[in-house]
Amino acid sequence: MIEIQLRYQKEIERLEKDNRELRKSILLKDKKDGKRRVMKKSPIDMYSEVLDELAEYDSNYSTQDNLPRVVVVGDQSSGKTSVLEMIAQARIFPRGSGEMMTRSPVKVTLSEGPYHIAQFKDSSREFDLTKESDLAALRREVELRMKNSVRKGQTISTECISMSVKGPGLQRMVLVDLPGIISTQTINMAPDTKESIKKMAASYMENPNAIILCIQDGSLDAERSNVTDLASMMDPQGKRTIFVLTKVDLAESNLYNPDRIKSILEGRLFPMKALGYFAVVTGKGNNNDSISTIKDYEENFFRSSRLFRDGVLKPTQMTTQNLSMAVSQVFWKMVKETVEQQTDAFRATRFNLETEWKNTFPSLRELDRDELFEKARGEILDEVINLSQVTPKQWEDAFYAKLWEKNSNFVIENIYLPAAQKTDAGTFNTIVDIKLKQWAEDLLPKKCVEVGWETLHQQFEKLVNKDQARKGHDEIFDNIKQSVLVRAAKDHSWEGKAEDSLRVIQNNILEDRSVTDKQQWDAAIKFMEDSLKGKLQQAEDALKELTGPGFREQWLQWKSRTPDNWNRIATNNELEKLLHSKRHHQAHLSLDELTTVRKNLQTQNIEVDNDFIRETWYHVYRKNFFQNSLSQANNCRKGFYYYQRGFADTGLDCHDVVLFWRFQRMLQVTSNALRQQVMNNEARRLERIIKDGLEDIGEDKEELSKLLTGRRVQLAEELKKVRQIQEKLEEFVQALNKEKS
Template identity: 60%
Template sequence: QLKYQRILERLEKENKELRKLVLQKDDKGIHQRKLKKSLIDMYSEVLDILSDYDASYNTQDHLPRVVVVGDQSAGKTSVLEMIAQARIFPRGSGEMMTRSPVKVTLSEGPHHVALFKDSSREFDLTKEEDLAALRNEIEIRMRKSVKEGCTVSAETISLNVKGPGLQRMVLVDLPGVISTVTSGMAPDTKDTIFSISKAYMQNPNAIILCIQDGSVDAERSIVTDLVSQMDPHGKRTIFVLTKVDLAEKNVASPNRIQQIIEGKLFPMKALGYFAVVTGKGNNAESIESIKDYEEEFFQNSKLLKTCMLKAHQVTTRNLSLAVSDCFWKMVRESVEQQADAFKATRFNLETEWKNNYPRLRELDRNELFEKAKNEILDEVISLSQVTPKHWYMTPLWHRVYTHGGPTAPPFLLSARVAWETLQEEFSHFMTEKKGKEHDDIFDKLKQAVKEESIKRHKWNERAEDSLRVIQHNALEDRSISDKQQWDAAIHFMEDTLQSRLKDTESVIEDMVGPDWKKRWLYWVGRTKEQNIRNETKNELEKMIKCNEDHAAYLANDEVTTVRKNLEAKGVAVDPCLIKDTWHQVYRRHFLRTALSHCNLCRRGFYYYQRHFVDSELECNDVVLFWRIQRMLAITANTLRQQLTNTEVRRLEKNVKEVLEDFAEDSDKKVKLLTGKRVQLAEDLKKVREIQEKLEAFIEALHQEK
């Protein structure tokens, strides 16, 4: 048997070299034929899409893959490396290195290279610097996938390894099963590893590659119990005993290893039992040196001859052949059933769409995002249609008056008010419902884009300098040229005074409570404080009636007089309350006087035009309001020009940047574009893609000899 085994190995080695030459010729284009995508690559793509569609492996994904499980430091990663013929995984002494599942797709190729699913960079596995870079990249991806406060992650890292003579299959290296959570680990690490392992092993077509450390006592193993639970009959389990060279030194009785290899020691069954050696424990060892050491060991091992091991049960090469045969057998048996299941799922989803959304196109999340993006950009452009009145009739004048009275030049506030008005208009355009055409599926996205764009955008600060000059020139002009301008100024002044008077009367009403009419009709009374305020107000109104030209300031002796008059009526009042009430009472008196003066000035344009200085009718306030009105009109036009020429484009640029950021953030899109309709369209797209790839794979599988 050993003689034939050596002949077979020699022939396989020659065949490998010949295949390598053929592949290299094809790679250089000597045969000038179009190379098709390899069968295993097609299969791997199907698994990648399935893992996105059914991350928990609940019902949809029953396609085979080789799941590598074992106790921590049992040597499972080393076994996988021997099958892949490269030291591709990060390594450490006793430390948990595999922190997330790593899906490795092995396929034949002219050069020994590795690449990630989401990257175009190829790592040359014959160069030590590329191997080091690959190990570093795997470690970085693992750490990124682990969330804060956790030790391991369920997120899968996909890696393709191509090379001459590699057996085509898909393997998943899982984090090692642990019995104790040590310091530095998350408390739920043990349970998380168990749940990840079970999720992969419960797939009825998954091939379980159970790795057991032969150098330690069998009773210390945890993984064999887990495997026996998931596959009690051993129909899809392959058992691998590692570190047999150390076991030969440490185990006193050869029968113990024989019992393990024959499946009599552990409470589990398996399709096949293998014994392998994965080196001397030196991380710097090459694959070739490990293979030579393994072959030499098995040729000279007395222990294994005593155990009566057969030649096909030893070495990682034989293990690789056996796993590959089992893998493709399972694939051929299950892939058509999987395709039929997805065909039925597709039919059900399409029926559900027709019943619920008969007049809508099946737009997935990315297509909906593109549609919303175009709508948002169109709405930003429409901001340039804002009329001048939006910029000064209410917000600008109100802001200026509130912050400094009617004589304060507003150049310091205009840009701020303009930006606030632009925000309001932008929000209005973004949230406005547009009848039947409105699609509320975009509401969350538009709101998020609006908030983020406003946060990033700032009105151009240089605008203040030009506004300062324009407004200063406008305020310098003191000549009203015609009656129409005079009437417009009076109308503006009257509206402003009436608005302020209305606000003041509302404040006074809150202070003194309802009048006698409201008290009689609605049966409401005044509070104690409102009664005091009312008595104070009446006393102050008497003072104003006696002296209508009273100054705005209330002297201390007048405060004392009012307080004593109120005390004589039995009303105790604080001087601060008197002054506070006086402010509102005098304000109302002032505004009423100004309004009456405004009415008199309607006919004052004749006197103003002829410069009648001695006239009792002075209308300087009208001129002031005309100057402010003119300045506001010029400011509004300037701001609108800046909006049209500059700010809309700057805002549009910010909106585009926000949309680009959102487009690259898949989690953001999932959060902002939600609902049954979106999920149904997403499922339909994925199921169709899976079915099409499955059918293409089945066709290629049937064509292969």
């Protein structure tokens, strides 16, 4: 009887091999026109794509993923990965001895095809599984992907690696290989590794339609198993569990009790139930053995095994080939029973989401995060292009205003005021020339480059944010635009040679004191007046703050002066007298002058210290100085003729007008130089940086989800995902029904 069973099994294997070769020939058969036959997407590939979509689906509508897949679970080193390799007919996983090799879930889609190849979901490379070099490369790639998916400080990852394996005669199904369940953590593992593995396994097994392929090491005592308790807890009735006893050859050679093996395979030893029980041999412990070598060894073992001769093993329970066919049958049975129900669930979810969108965002298109990013990207790049539409005059005006804004305080406080203390023109010009030279050598070029950079970025920011003030502005892009502006500011720096170029130009311009025509003279006077009026206003405002509210404010706004305000008013009056007593007073009070002012105030019963007087004097002097300077500028309006003659015997001193003309010329020439640098170079450099920044944001999904957020984005994302899943499910159901017919 045993011999008959073995011959029968051998004949079945021969017929199946012939059938595989025949199917391969049909699949590769050329069409009549001589073109290669186009391989259509098989139902199992469609189904696998649905599972990939579901793996990335996070629903707020409680539409659970209840589609079947074969979940391969077992204790570490129990042989579960080897079982999967035997089913896939290729040694596709990294090798290890006594250590954890599977560190993340690996989803393997098995399907029939003319060539035995493997491919990752996110890669176009095909690995030829008949070549040892490709097999080795595939194993290295799997190991690398596992390591990369594990976060720092962790031992395992929940990120699923998705791959497909095609080959002649392969059973069509989807299997998920999980990290082996461990009893003890080693010191190099994360503290929560043991519980994390169990939690991960439970999350896959709790799917009510998941087929649990429970792997048990037959060479070890059954009491040492962890996986059987977990399987019985997840599937107490055993309606979706298939039990596999591995390493049966070791069990026999170790004189393991045959009755104990029989009780295991009859479901009487473990407190768990199963649809079927199988015994397999997955090699002799040599990692370099090929699948064909292992199959021959397995076949020879079972043919001569006393477990088979004694009736402990039944023919249908033996070999991984029988196991593969049985798992495939259970898988497809459950798929057919559940897929239409799952399709209906997603159809209902889609209807709910579409209804919510119509009610919440009736006037907006359903753009998901990627589509919104592309729209934002287009708008930002349009504004980068619009930088080229800014006219040369607009650039120069913007640079001119910003340059004086940044440098006016230094110019007036550190150059003009100190020089103006001198009464003769020679000393004035000497001090000015020295200070201008120092300024142009050290501070000015760098400051001007900073102004150029700042003005360019302000102009770009203005273009990007121009719609924010408009009615109906869409705020969805504000975060991403702000992120681009921040990145551009961080990554863009001005050309390094620009400072040296500006230094040469500015030194030459500031050395020139020859005003050539009346128009330039008048422009310099206006520039001087505009600049000093602002300073005068600042001095007057500061004094007003010290002296308190005026007569009008006191009566109309019910404000009153404090004792300190009255002391400031009295001090101001004394200092004004002091100023008027001298035509040209220095910027600082002498000790005698301080004493005189303080004693004069004491006669008015006002006691103040020297610091109080000096603080008041600072603002009084500045107000008086700027008033005199403005008066001098006004007197020089008709002084261009005298300037050309050198002011001989006129009593008119207009050297400060010439100084402001030098400032003005420097601003004009620098603005022109910065404009050339922007239009010829810096705007294009900024454009490249912005494009690179947008590419980085688009590739960083985590950052993109932070920049584009809110219910509108979440709803559009979920609606897109649900539609994709539903459409793929319906496509799969159609292919399944067509295959049935």
